[in-house]
Amino acid sequence: MTPPPVRTGVPSHPRARPLRWCAGAAAGALVLTLAVPSANAGTTTAAITGTAAPGAPARGTAPAGTPGARGIGDRLFPDLGNGGYDVRSYDLRLRYAVKNPKQDVTGDVTILATATQDLSRFDLDFAGVSLRAVAVDGHAAAFVRSGEELVVTPRRVLRKGRPFMVTVRGFVARPQQPDAQAPTIQPFVYTADGTVVSAQPDGAHTIFPSNDHPRDKASYRITLDVPKGWTAVANGVLAARRTTKGRTVTTYLQRQPMASELLKAAVGDFTVVRRPAVNGVSVRDVVPRRLAPQLAPRLAVERSQIAWMEQRVGRYPFDLYGSLVIDAQLGFALETQTLSLYDTVFFGPKTPVGVTNPVMLHELSHQWFGDSVAPWSWSDVWQNEGHATWYELTYAASHGWLKDDSGYADLESLFKATYRLGDQWRDRWGPVARPTSAKIVWDLFNPNVYYGGALALYALRQEIGARAFAELERRWVTQYRGRSASTDDFIRLASRVAHRDLRTFLLAWLYGTRTPPMPGHPDWTVDPVPASARALAAARTALAATPQTAHFVELVRRARG
Numbered sequence: 001m002t003p004p005p006v007r008t009g010v011p012s013h014p015r016a017r018p019l020r021w022c023a024g025a026a027a028g029a030l031v032l033t034l035a036v037p038s039a040n041a042g043t044t045t046a047a048i049t050g051t052a053a054p055g056a057p058a059r060g061t062a063p064a065g066t067p068g069a070r071g072i073g074d075r076l077f078p079d080l081g082n083g084g085y086d087v088r089s090y091d092l093r094l095r096y097a098v099k100n101p102k103q104d105v106t107g108d109v110t111i112l113a114t115a116t117q118d119l120s121r122f123d124l125d126f127a128g129v130s131l132r133a134v135a136v137d138g139h140a141a142a143f144v145r146s147g148e149e150l151v152v153t154p155r156r157v158l159r160k161g162r163p164f165m166v167t168v169r170g171f172v173a174r175p176q177q178p179d180a181q182a183p184t185i186q187p188f189v190y191t192a193d194g195t196v197v198s199a200q201p202d203g204a205h206t207i208f209p210s211n212d213h214p215r216d217k218a219s220y221r222i223t224l225d226v227p228k229g230w231t232a233v234a235n236g237v238l239a240a241r242r243t244t245k246g247r248t249v250t251t252y253l254q255r256q257p258m259a260s261e262l263l264k265a266a267v268g269d270f271t272v273v274r275r276p277a278v279n280g281v282s283v284r285d286v287v288p289r290r291l292a293p294q295l296a297p298r299l300a301v302e303r304s305q306i307a308w309m310e311q312r313v314g315r316y317p318f319d320l321y322g323s324l325v326i327d328a329q330l331g332f333a334l335e336t337q338t339l340s341l342y343d344t345v346f347f348g349p350k351t352p353v354g355v356t357n358p359v360m361l362h363e364l365s366h367q368w369f370g371d372s373v374a375p376w377s378w379s380d381v382w383q384n385e386g387h388a389t390w391y392e393l394t395y396a397a398s399h400g401w402l403k404d405d406s407g408y409a410d411l412e413s414l415f416k417a418t419y420r421l422g423d424q425w426r427d428r429w430g431p432v433a434r435p436t437s438a439k440i441v442w443d444l445f446n447p448n449v450y451y452g453g454a455l456a457l458y459a460l461r462q463e464i465g466a467r468a469f470a471e472l473e474r475r476w477v478t479q480y481r482g483r484s485a486s487t488d489d490f491i492r493l494a495s496r497v498a499h500r501d502l503r504t505f506l507l508a509w510l511y512g513t514r515t516p517p518m519p520g521h522p523d524w525t526v527d528p529v530p531a532s533a534r535a536l537a538a539a540r541t542a543l544a545a546t547p548q549t550a551h552f553v554e555l556v557r558r559a560r561g
Ligand SMILES: [Zn+2]
Pocket: 001, 002, 020, 021, 022, 362, 363, 366, 384, 385, 388
C-alpha cells in the first residue's frame, strides 16, 4: 500500500509526496460504525434452526470434536482469522439493487474448506450489518454473532481432514464515504461513480463472512449482479457476463490463491481500458467513465513496469494486471490482487510524475511481494512493504525520479539518512519485523516497516553481494508463489542462497531493538534515542521533519487526535 500525496504542508520537505503504505482499516472503529443493530443481526441459535446450541455435544457415534479457535493466532490481531479449518475457495456473490453507490449491498458466499481438527463448531470473521442464514453441507446450521465473530455450529461434527461447505446467505454490507482525514481506513467506500472495496489489512470481513487473514489464502469466484448500464469489475479474469431483464451479472475467477484483504470489487459508472498484453500478461485498467480521457493515458506506463519487474524477479504471478482509479481522497494506494487501487490525487496536478510512476511500481511489485507471497502474520508485513519500497526506490533512481519520490538525490544518501534514524524508529514503532502495535493502522504500516524494511534489504545486499541478493529475490517469489511465508522462511532461504548462516545477521536487522552496523559503511552513524522524556518528545517531533516519516507521523498524529 502507498499513502497519498499529503495535502497538509511539510515545510522541511520541498515536495509533498505520497505516503508509503498498502494497509487497511483498523477493525475496532469500523465495527462501531457498521455493527448497526438490525432485525437479522444477532439472531439466536434456536430461532434460526432449532438445532443444537453452540458447544452442545454432537449426536451419534462421531467423536465429540472441539470448537475452532476464535483467532488464527496473530499477535497483532488476536481475533482475526480463525482456527480449525483451511479455506480452499470462496464463491462470493454481491448484489447492487439500484444505481446508487451509497446503497447497502447484499450478498451470499459459499466457502469450501477442509477441517484441520474434529470441529464441533467454528468461527467466520464477520462485521457486516446483518445476515440471514447459515448452512453447512446443505443443512441449516446454528449461528450467533459475537463481536466480529460469526460462530457456526453444524449439525454434525466436522471430521479432521474432510472437506465441508458453508454457505452464508443474505449478508448486508454498507459502504462509507471515503475520508482521508478519518482515523481508520474504510474497507468499503462510495464515490460519485460507484462503490469500491479496499480492505487491507482487516476490513474484508466488514463486507463478507470469511477467514480474514492472509495465512489462509483461497481461490475466488466473484459474481457481481448490477443494474444494466453499470460496469462491474473484480479480481481475476472475466469468466462470464450476461444481461437479462435489466440486470447484468458478471463473474470473475481469481484462480491463484488470494488473501481476503486483497479482494477487489468495483461497481458503477466505470469504463474498462484494455491494453496489449506484456509477455502474455493481459492488461486492463478501470477508470470513471467521465474521467477516462485524462486518466487512461497516465496508466499506460504500467506495461513497461511489468517488463521492468519481470526482468528483476521473474514471471508475473497472475493472469492479468491493471489499475483502478477512483475519484476520491482515499489517503492511500492499495495493491489489490491483479487490480491496484489509486485515488485521483495520485494523478492530480500537485503530484509529479516522479512520484506517481514510482508509486505505481510500488503497487505492481506487491503483486509478487505481499499478494502472491503473502505474510504469514501481520508482523511480517515488512516483507510486503520493505520489498515494495526497495523496488519503488530503485525504479525511481533508475529513471531519474528519486528526488521527487524520496527527497534524496541518490540511494546511498537516502539509506544513510534512514540508517541514522534506525534506533529512534525502532524505539517508536518497534523492530522491523515486530511492530509494537496495530491498534492504529499507521502503527502497523509505519516508516520502519517501509524504509526500515528496505534498509534491512540494503544491508543484506551489502553483506551477501548484489548477485546473491538478486538470486534470493527470485527464489523467494518462486518458492513461495501462491503461499504465505514468514520472516523465518525468509531468513532460512537467504541462508540457503548465500551458502552461509545469516540467522544472527538478519535477526539483528529484523528483530533487534538497536540498529546493527551497516556492512561496507563503518562510518555510518545512528542517532541515539534520547534518555529524558523531554528530549525524546523533541526527537519524535523532529522525526516528522524527515522526508521518510513526515507523512506517516502526520497521519498517526491525526489518527490519535
Ligand atoms: Zn505498499
